[in-house]
Amino acid sequence: MPKNRPKNRPIQALLLSTIAMAASFVIWNLFSPLAITFKELYRLNGFQASLLVAAPVLLGSVMRIPMGIYADRYGGRRVFSATMLFLIVPLLAASFASSYSVLLLCALFIGMGGSTFAISLTYVSRWFPPRKQGLVLGLAGLGNLGSAAASYGVPVLHAQMGLSATFRMLAIMIGAAAIGFWLLGKDLPNPASVKNFKQSMAVLRKKSTWLLSLFYFLTFGGFVAFSVYLPTLLKEQFALSATEAGFRTAVFVLLATLIRPLGGLWADRIGSRRVLAVVFSGFAIAAFLMTLSLERLSLFTTGCLIGAMFLGIGNGAVFKMVPEVSPQDTGAVTGIVGAAGGLGGFFPPMLLGFIHDASGSYVNGFVLLSVFTAVCFGFNAWTIRPAIEKGATRAA
Template sequence: MRQNGSALALGLSTMAMMASFVIWSVFSPIAGQIQELYHLSTIQKSVLIAAPVLLGSVLRIPMGIYTDRFGGKRVFAATMLFLVIPLFLAGWAHSYWLLLLCAVFIGMAGTTFAISLTYVSRWFPPERQGLVLGLAGLGNLGGAAASYTLPFVFNSYGLQWVFWSLAIMIVIVTIIFSIGTRDLPPPAKVKTFKQSMIVLKERSTWYLSIFYFLTFGGFVAFGAYLPTFLKDLFQLSATDAGMKTAGFVLIATLIRPLGGYMADRIGSRRVLTAVFAGIIITSLAMAATLHQFAGFSVSCLAAAALLGVGNGAVFKMVPEVSAGNTGAVTGIVGAAGGVGGFFPPIVLGIIKDLTGAYTLGFVMLMLFACVCLWLNQATKRMAIAKQSAAA
């Protein structure tokens, strides 16, 4: 029975996550138009964009745990239907503060990452989970879809129908998901929230969180800040910068399953060793080519591939950390990655204001990759020592 439902669980869960990520990314593509409509300051616009993303990252922790306890189908469907409320209210909002309140609750869309990966992981054996969780992670493409479609909806039908059309879309997706999927039987012993959070005592949980802070956080940060780089450094138009950033996002997302597949074949630690070493090199290359468009572009595309492979490899390790608490580990690691995407842009802005250049930011990225490389090697030595002691 599991064999029969696994493909549907993977396919429909990825579809549902992609639809949810369109909603999670709703403000970024049309932030400029909203700023003009509501006469917002730059800080107000930034807060509006950040509110759903930050909340959607932090709440991945409880939602992953609840998926383990109550089943992915129920939690996923309930979360998607909940989104209808803030989306409809956002369409009627006539003040910035009401729109910001709606944005906070729209952040629940970001929690579907933890729900989807926790749900899908139960359908497949450990030896296939790297590739499978990489495929499930393709739901991140919802962010790219938002960038392409939502400005068109805004220009054609207005701000109200941006939100209302997404509300209608998520209801349809929820119905399809609910009809096509089912939950596996729950574990014999259901753990409480406190018992699930015991994974915080595991060093591996923290290591994976740091690794994902770099790989997924780097992916999000580049997606958010690359247009600024390209406009400031090379005087590209907003349209050209957006198209080139979309290429970065597509490469990093589409290559993620390859990272999971490679981790299945040769082990996550070996893949991550190559990823972190590669990020060290590409960080230095980007720092050295800040005024050479061709060199900087090649370095960015190489970084996109490395970050995508790293994302897939990290999540191959999640079920290995605590097989009975996959939801908790998924939520914690996913939250670290989401939050990690918003520190680099802030730091880069401060560095630019203080030094007049972005060079120091890439040096800091290189140093953080060095830390991750060292930690990865340390965990490898610990795993070997543990196996030797068991033998």
């Protein structure tokens, strides 16, 4: 990191990256609050509607791996701006879509908005020293607020302007964000030796990479799954209006996102492993409460909010460890772990839709969530590499 850079440049990089990620996440999550609209418009069954909601999550997750590496290699400013500009194409195409298959294809490419997570964290991490990584990457994760904005704002925009105009307005928004980032953003000079894709992917040989991916599959995957599927679940299970379901989902996203920096800060001070032990215990309780309260909105809401709190803390704690796994390949590890988290948000909505279609209830889906949380708790307690914790222990 150059010593002569302006003192305010890291803060500027953090701020710009967070805003750009939030704008991209609005795009990434726009199909979730409109799921019921599309379900009625194209007469979809539960699985088809879930697939439409989950499709952006799939591409956004998988593409985090190359986008994190490209951000390391070519600089976050260039890669971030190009990705946001690309989103204009599927948005405009979706505004003219007249069939489910075309809309599904547009939804898949709109998923590129989710890949900006890896770009953002790779870009920001290079501006700050290791002792601040937990808090800083937690703050960068506030870009998840774009999901909350989509949950509440997209239904309002749709009600006022109609479906096609909603897509076009969002295309204008993301285009403006891309131009702003390009004009105001700066990159640190590239490191002396830049690894190719194959060399960067060598981090897959490390057990710690797979363990962090497992943990993020639950914490961020749970966050994404609830963000995209709660509007549908609340409308079908509790007969809420689209606006009310969107508002409740926005509260969930807001709580999970705002508390994320706290998870990173605690991980800086006491170590991520200890924080995650509390997270997995607490989320298991929340999942169990949600399982028992699928007929009572007040109790289900309580379980969701408790779950949001622990998921947010867990997200911050996991990414505190990412730069410590391989400091020279932060982009690669960020992309792989981020992809695992995104895939954790892809499968649950589809599984819940399938389970509900088959049994008429969501109970078994929440039971599976509780079991998977217990598995993560076990791995954290017995098999995580102590080396991951060295940096956090020294900082404590």
